[in-house]
Amino acid sequence: MTNYGAIPTSSHPSPAVDLEYLSRAKHRIKSGLATRRPWKSMFDFESMTLPHGFLDAISRIKTNLVYFRANYAIGVLVILFLSLLYHPTSLLVLAVLVVFWIFLYFLRDEPLMVFGHQINDRTVMIVLSVLTIVMLLLTHATANILGSLLTAAVLVLIHAAVRRSDNLFLDEEAAAATETSGLTSYPSS
Numbered sequence: 449m450t451n452y453g454a455i456p457t458s459s460h461p462s463p464a465v466d467l468e469y470l471s472r473a474k475h476r477i478k479s480g481l482a483t484r485r486p487w488k489s490m491f492d493f494e495s496m497t498l499p500h501g502f503l504d505a506i507s508r509i510k511t512n513l514v515y516f517r518a519n520y521a522i523g524v525l526v527i528l529f530l531s532l533l534y535h536p537t538s539l540l541v542l543a544v545l546v547v548f549w550i551f552l553y554f555l556r557d558e559p560l561m562v563f564g565h566q567i568n569d570r571t572v573m574i575v576l577s578v579l580t581i582v583m584l585l586l587t588h589a590t591a592n593i594l595g596s597l598l599t600a601a602v603l604v605l606i607h608a609a610v611r612r613s614d615n616l617f618l619d620e621e622a623a624a625a626t627e628t629s630g631l632t633s634y635p636s637s
Contacts (some may be wrong), residue, residue: 490519495612509605511613520608524600531596533591538589545580552576 496618499505513520552560555574560567584593 473568479573485516487517487519490516491613492605492611493527496610497612499609505609508611508613509608511616512608512611515613515616516608516611520604524597526597527600527603531592535587535589535592538587538592541583541587545576545583547575548579594607 499508528542529539532542553569553576560572584590
């Protein structure tokens, strides 16, 4: 016998809302990782040559930073993670801070509301940045963090300077990002 018209009662919130949020988060992460270029293309040894001069190096760096931005970000995070392996407290703090960044900055679809006031993205980014710096400094791993970030920056700049950019093809979105960011690139050899 079917009980038509009965209203189900449950003290648990609807799991559809949670699944929808997780689905949106998964989609955003996938779309963010979709901008990652193939590692084989990034480390194509036939495309590695010394630049012909300072302007050629700058042009290559500008193009490669836009083209391989997701790869470089992953590389920097891996280097930072590896530098914190011997500082488990810092690693734990970094993991918690990454969760804050993901949910409060990257995966938000709607403006952040605090006590009835709307907080803009710039304020959220500044507060999270300051919180991240302060919390990591409190873990006494400052030398490791600064050293790893400096190492990562040097490695990224070296790769971007020696990786030829004339065989890279920016899609329309990346080309627009390059132009609006002031990173206009010119083909180089």
